[in-house]
Amino acid sequence: xxxxxxxxxxRVFIVAGKGGVGKSTVAATLVTAARRVGLTSLLVxxxxxxxxxxxxxxxxxxxxxxxxxxxxxxxxxxxxLGRISRRLVTSGIVDVVASAxxxxxxxxxxxKVKQLERGRAxxxxxxxxxxxxxxxxxxxxxxxxxDSVVVGPIKQQANDVLGxxxxxxxxxxxxxxxxxxxPVNEAVETAFSLEENIGVRLAPVVxxxxxxxxxxxxxxxxxxxxxxxxxxxxxxxxIAGHARCLDDLSRRLPLPRIQLPLDxxxxxxxxxxxxxxxxxxxxxxxP
Amino acid sequence: xxxxxxxxxxxxxxxxxxxxxxxxxKTTLSxxxxxxxxIGGRRVAVVTIDPAKRLADALGxxxxxxxxxxxxxxxxxxxxxxxxxxxxxxxxxFDALVDRYSPNADQAQRIRSNLFYKNISGxxxxxxxxxxxxxxxxxxxxxxxxxxxxxxxxxxxxLDFLSAPxxxxxxxxxxxxxxxxAPSSVGLRxxxxxxxxxxxxxxxxxxxxALDDALAFFRAFQGLDAGFRQRAHDVDRVLHEPSTAxxxxxxxQAEPVAEATYFVDALESANVAVSxxxxxxxxxxxxxxDISLPAPLAGNLRELADERRAEESNLEVLRTARPDTPxxxxxxxxxxxxxxxxxxxxxxxxGRALGDxx
Ligand SMILES: Nc1ncnc2c1ncn2[C@@H]1O[C@H](COP(=O)(O)OP(=O)(O)OP(=O)(O)O)[C@@H](O)[C@H]1O
Ligand SMILES: [Mg+2]
Numbered sequence: 001x002x003x004x005x006x007x008x009x010x011r012v013f014i015v016a017g018k019g020g021v022g023k024s025t026v027a028a029t030l031v032t033a034a035r036r037v038g039l040t041s042l043l044v045x046x047x048x049x050x051x052x053x054x055x056x057x058x059x060x061x062x063x064x065x066x067x068x069x070x071x072x073x074x075x076x077x078x079x080x081l082g083r084i085s086r087r088l089v090t091s092g093i094v095d096v097v098a099s100a101x102x103x104x105x106x107x108x109x110x111x112k113v114k115q116l117e118r119g120r121a122x123x124x125x126x127x128x129x130x131x132x133x134x135x136x137x138x139x140x141x142x143x144x145x146x147d148s149v150v151v152g153p154i155k156q157q158a159n160d161v162l163g164x165x166x167x168x169x170x171x172x173x174x175x176x177x178x179x180x181x182x183p184v185n186e187a188v189e190t191a192f193s194l195e196e197n198i199g200v201r202l203a204p205v206v207x208x209x210x211x212x213x214x215x216x217x218x219x220x221x222x223x224x225x226x227x228x229x230x231x232x233x234x235x236x237x238x239i240a241g242h243a244r245c246l247d248d249l250s251r252r253l254p255l256p257r258i259q260l261p262l263d264x265x266x267x268x269x270x271x272x273x274x275x276x277x278x279x280x281x282x283x284x285x286x287p
Numbered sequence: 288x289x290x291x292x293x294x295x296x297x298x299x300x301x302x303x304x305x306x307x308x309x310x311x312x313k314t315t316l317s318x319x320x321x322x323x324x325x326i327g328g329r330r331v332a333v334v335t336i337d338p339a340k341r342l343a344d345a346l347g348x349x350x351x352x353x354x355x356x357x358x359x360x361x362x363x364x365x366x367x368x369x370x371x372x373x374x375x376x377x378x379x380x381f382d383a384l385v386d387r388y389s390p391n392a393d394q395a396q397r398i399r400s401n402l403f404y405k406n407i408s409g410x411x412x413x414x415x416x417x418x419x420x421x422x423x424x425x426x427x428x429x430x431x432x433x434x435x436x437x438x439x440x441x442x443x444x445x446l447d448f449l450s451a452p453x454x455x456x457x458x459x460x461x462x463x464x465x466x467x468x469a470p471s472s473v474g475l476r477x478x479x480x481x482x483x484x485x486x487x488x489x490x491x492x493x494x495x496x497a498l499d500d501a502l503a504f505f506r507a508f509q510g511l512d513a514g515f516r517q518r519a520h521d522v523d524r525v526l527h528e529p530s531t532a533x534x535x536x537x538x539x540q541a542e543p544v545a546e547a548t549y550f551v552d553a554l555e556s557a558n559v560a561v562s563x564x565x566x567x568x569x570x571x572x573x574x575x576x577d578i579s580l581p582a583p584l585a586g587n588l589r590e591l592a593d594e595r596r597a598e599e600s601n602l603e604v605l606r607t608a609r610p611d612t613p614x615x616x617x618x619x620x621x622x623x624x625x626x627x628x629x630x631x632x633x634x635x636x637x638g639r640a641l642g643d644x645x
Contacts (some may be wrong), residue, residue: 019309020543180624182341183310213590216583227574228584234571235587237621264597 003279004037007124010172012117012164013203014127016135016190017176018183022208025271026176026260027128031063032272033279034124042122046109046129068105071112075157104154106138107145110161117170136190139165139173139198168201176206179245188252204256204282207249211235211242212261256282292613293641296562297324297434300532302427302525303562306439307536308546312567315623316536317438318345319637321370324434326638328367332358332426335438336375336419342438346372356380358431371432380418388514398507403500417451417519424522449526449557452519460516532562537605539569539598548605551612564614565641566602570595571618617641 013030017023027043034041043063116125129135142165145158164170173194177187187205194200216232223229250257258278260271296303297320305317314335321333335342335354343354352359356376363370382399389395398404419437426435490498525531533554537547551561572595576588606614620637 019546020311020538020540022540022542024542213587216587217581218584219581222580222584226576228576228580228588231573231576231588231591232584234573234621235591237625241621241625264594 001279001282003033003276004039006279006282007034007037007039010169010201010203011120011123012113012125012127012171013174014113014129014135014139014171015174015176016129016139017206018186021176021178021183022260023176024128026174026206026208026275027126028268029271029275030126030174031124032268033275034126036272036276039123041124041126042116044113044116044125044127046127066109066112068109071108072105075108075111104141104145106141107154107158107161110138110142110165111157114161114164117164135173136193139194139200143198165198165200172201172203174203174206176208177249178209179207179211179242179249181245181248184245184249188249191253191255202255204258205249205253206258206260207246208260209262210246210259211239212259213239215239258282291615292563293615294323294327296532296534297327297329300434300530300562301528302423302435302437302531304437304439304531304533305536306533306550308543311536311538311543312617313536314341314438315345315637316534316565316567316617316641317436318342319641320534321372321436322346322363322366323638323641324436325363325366325368325370329434330369330371330432331434331436332371332373332429332432333436333438334373334375334422334426336415336440342372342374348372358426358429369431375415375419375422377415377418380422384421384515384518385511388511388518390510394507394510398504398511401500401504401507403504404507420449420451420522420526421518424518424525427525449554449559452523452526456516456519456523527559531559533559534563534565535561536565536567537602538567539595539601541601544601544605548608551605551609561609561612564605564609564612565617566598566614567617568619568624569598569616615641 007030015023015027015030017026024045031041031043045063045065046067113125113127116122130138142158142161145154146162175187175191175194177183191202191205195202213235215236218229218232218236246257246259258275260274260278263270263274266274303320305313305320307313317333317335321331325331333342333346343352346354346361348354348361352361354372354374356373356379358371358373361370361372385398385404386395389398419439423435423437426432486498486502535547535550535554537543547564551564554561570591573588573591576585578585580588617637623637
């Protein structure tokens with residue numbers, strides 16, 4: 001499908017996946033891809049981690065970071081509690097008492113994302129979410145709070161965020177995984193849980209680092225314990241393993257798939273080409 | 288030196304904490320280290336804070352032995368030592384603490400049925416970390432074990448558990464906490480406490496109902512705080528003892544390496560030295576090929592060597608940042624990726640790889 005159509009199908013894409021699957025790289029690639037097709041884009045980092053190797057700043061991307069503490073301070077400010085808020089936050093007491101409403105920090109971060117979205121901070125806002133298990137907790141929070149808190153600003157905030165999460169033109173989740181059994185299992189579980197419990201729309205799942213090499217023919221005449229043969233076996237194992245996992249994924253998860261190749265030397269520009277190519281290969285009109 | 292650095296760490300530590308970012312192999316390595324130490328003659332308890340069932344899988348006992356909050360013995364026929372495993376249950380650990388420090392069953396009951404308590408004693412971050420430290424302290428004092436290996440969850444919070452006892456102490460000592468609990472001694476109800484400006488502000492954020500529950504909890508908690516404070520102090524001491532070793536695990540990918548660098552820095556600023564960095568799941572070295580090789584095989588050798596080079600250059604970031612930290616490199620074991628082998632056999636494979644790697 002047309003990449004521009006694809007990327008403007010939703011204003012926010014929350015990228016979720018386990019550390020090491022390339023979640024941050026995929027997020028940065030989405031941001032660049034959006035720019036490539038003429039859309040303005042913003043990268044949002046959520047857990048205050050150090051900007052990674054070749055971080056957003058280095059790559060000339062527009063980026064911002066949201067941490068729960070800052071989101072909380074800002075929220076307190078906007079509730080007219082500016083003076084007292086700093087003391088509350090630095091004393092750590094809010095941390096403890098906020099435990100009474102578990103997940104309030106997550107809600108505040110999502111609230112801030114929603115604010116960026118409402119304010120049309122960019123055509124496409126890409127959120128580099130927390131690691132998979134945590135992403136789930138984070139995204140479940142608004143529903144839980146909307147159900148359990150009866151009145152007040154938290155209820156309001158939770159409902160507003162839910163409004164964003166449940167509207168596919170405003171927000172979609174991009175799950176990133178790699179073609180190995182454990183990450184695939186986790187992606188499948190996360191996907192079902194997201195759809196069932198939160199009702200958030202899932203964008204095509206990104207399978208990163210796929211070995212797309214054809215199997216290597218190993219002639220019998222070669223010494224079977226030579227380096228070349230061992231390496232070829234290793235590679236063939238990996239190729240077969242990836243194919244099995246992709247198979248497994250498509251059987252268990254009825255979502256379109258974007259595959260990105262395992263490519264050690266790819267630059268951000270290369271990855272952007274690869275992503276745009278994969279999007280073009282997706283079937284259908286608007287997702 | 289006859290022993291590798293890894294084996295020295297396993298032989299000389301009473302506690303080994305394994306941390307690192309998601310999916311790098313912390314759980315698998317914790318299990319492999321535990322097996323290795325048990326074979327070497329130590330009585331080991333491996334505890335996972337990760338609620339996922341991965342430890343049972345890694346130990347190959349899924350479906351046979353349930354791993355719960357109490358240690359279970361895992362049979363190992365060729366071990367000189369013993370292997371035990373358990374999975375942290377935050378709630379029951381917290382319950383046990385409340386029971387221990389409550390002057391009477393009635394107060395314990397009042398705390399346990401409080402809504403705020405139910406919330407914080409679940410799997411909430413913060414509490415979970417503190418309970419992990421707590422469990423570790425308990426196991427450390429348990430006569431049955433001489434080594435405790437802790438498998439941490441894949442988040443930044445893995446480090447929060449280092450500071451959790453101190454945070455708890457700071458909280459109990461906090462003037463606001465005094466305000467919060469003060470009224471009960473003169474018989475006032477929560478409503479009056481909420482009229483304090485600070486509490487009004489909090490109520491505005493978390494909701495009045497939540498705050499009321501919290502206040503009721505802190506009142507019920509009174510009298511327990513001295514015990515908790517002392518306990519937090521003791522737990523903190525164990526975390527900083529020289530016999531507690533920290534092992535950071537990473538893969539060769541850029542993101543986990545950046546995370547590992549962050550972990551090492553964060554530990555250092557908490558005055559804790561990292562004993563060992565394990566670079567796990569690295570592309571194996573196959574060696575060179577000769578010029579007569581068919582092109583696809585030669586090309587493959589080159590590409591795999593390239594992948595390893597890319598990993599090494601990612602790892603270089605951490606290496607230059609921390610030139611003095613000891614390292615081992617562990618190759619990717621294909622049987623482990625696919626979870627093909629019987630897991631115990633693969634743990635031994637990994638254990639061997641660990642031993643050879645130093
Ligand atoms: N040296 C290795 N070679 C190949 N595969 C490995 C190796 N070490 C671990 N694995 C595999 O990597 C996957 C992730 O391992 P594991 O669950 O131990 O990681 P973790 O760091 O505990 O993950 P999480 O962050 O989710 O807790 C598992 O499938 C495991 O079998
Ligand atoms: Mg684990």
